[in-house]
Amino acid sequence: MAIVVGYVATKEGRAALKRAAEECVLRQAKLVVVSSHRGGRDFDADEAMRFEAELRRVEEVLDERGIEHEVRQLVRGNDPADDLIAVAAEVSADFIVIGLRRRSPVGKLFLGSNAQRILLDASCPVLAVKAE
Amino acid sequence: MAIVVGYVATKEGRAALKRAAEECVLRQAKLVVVSSHRGGRDFDADEAMRFEAELRRVEEVLDERGIEHEVRQLVRGNDPADDLIAVAAEVSADFIVIGLRRRSPVGKLFLGSNAQRILLDASCPVLAVKAE
Numbered sequence: 431m432a433i434v435v436g437y438v439a440t441k442e443g444r445a446a447l448k449r450a451a452e453e454c455v456l457r458q459a460k461l462v463v464v465s466s467h468r469g470g471r472d473f474d475a476d477e478a479m480r481f482e483a484e485l486r487r488v489e490e491v492l493d494e495r496g497i498e499h500e501v502r503q504l505v506r507g508n509d510p511a512d513d514l515i516a517v518a519a520e521v522s523a524d525f526i527v528i529g530l531r532r533r534s535p536v537g538k539l540f541l542g543s544n545a546q547r548i549l550l551d552a553s554c555p556v557l558a559v560k561a562e
Numbered sequence: 563m564a565i566v567v568g569y570v571a572t573k574e575g576r577a578a579l580k581r582a583a584e585e586c587v588l589r590q591a592k593l594v595v596v597s598s599h600r601g602g603r604d605f606d607a608d609e610a611m612r613f614e615a616e617l618r619r620v621e622e623v624l625d626e627r628g629i630e631h632e633v634r635q636l637v638r639g640n641d642p643a644d645d646l647i648a649v650a651a652e653v654s655a656d657f658i659v660i661g662l663r664r665r666s667p668v669g670k671l672f673l674g675s676n677a678q679r680i681l682l683d684a685s686c687p688v689l690a691v692k693a694e
Binding site (some may be wrong): 541 | 581643665671673677682689691
């Protein structure tokens with residue numbers, strides 16, 4: 431059994447990673463972290479560093495519990511949603527974990543297109559997590 | 563700990579209920595089924611009967627495992643999304659489970675407004691499940 435989580439260097443991405451790891455511990459599932467970050471406009475170097483530190487801590491916890499894990503760096507020019515869905519299908523994921531931004535009181539009424547694509551097109555369940 | 567699932571008499575609603583019950587068994591959590599069905603256009607009597615039968619089976623499994631559960635029938639004229647989010651906040655839900663329709667190859671590119679509202683506005687995580 432495997433749980434797939436998308437690597438995103440934001441506080442939502444870190445919350446998703448943390449929750450995915452907890453779910454792996456609960457059900458003795460393998461954790462597959464898919465990195466489809468391409469830099470650019472949304473890149474936040476500080477968040478990326480915090481994410482890497484968080485990832486190391488998560489890996490330590492999984493190592494301690496004897497839970498298998500892997501990080502896949504995909505640079506195939508695909509839409510991140512496609513990469514995540516393809517990996518989830520390949521490993522027969524129990525579910526995918528994604529981070530979602532919290533809506534501000536006057537925030538937009540629509541989910542981002544990546545989140546919508548993953549929710550609509552993944553054949554497995556999707557757990558959407560907010561930042562703490 | 564509690565898991566909240568929205569009652570919907572569709573095959574997606576049944577899939578969400580089944581998954582929510584499995585997650586309750588896994589983590590010894592209470593199951594709270596929120597019924598905010600209002601009949602009307604989308605009402606399918608056959609699906610409703612299948613859903614009720616499914617609910618009875620789920621309750622039997624939870625009884626056998628000694629897991630607490632309750633069904634809340636809410637007729638407050640609220641948007642179903644608001645009811646679900648309010649109950650989840652009240653019981654400090656670990657997460658909410660919702661059913662999502664599978665997109666057909668030529669299907670629409672947007673999630674329904676109820677699903678989007680729950681995903682955007684719930685403070686807890688949301689597990690979105692497709693029908694089998």
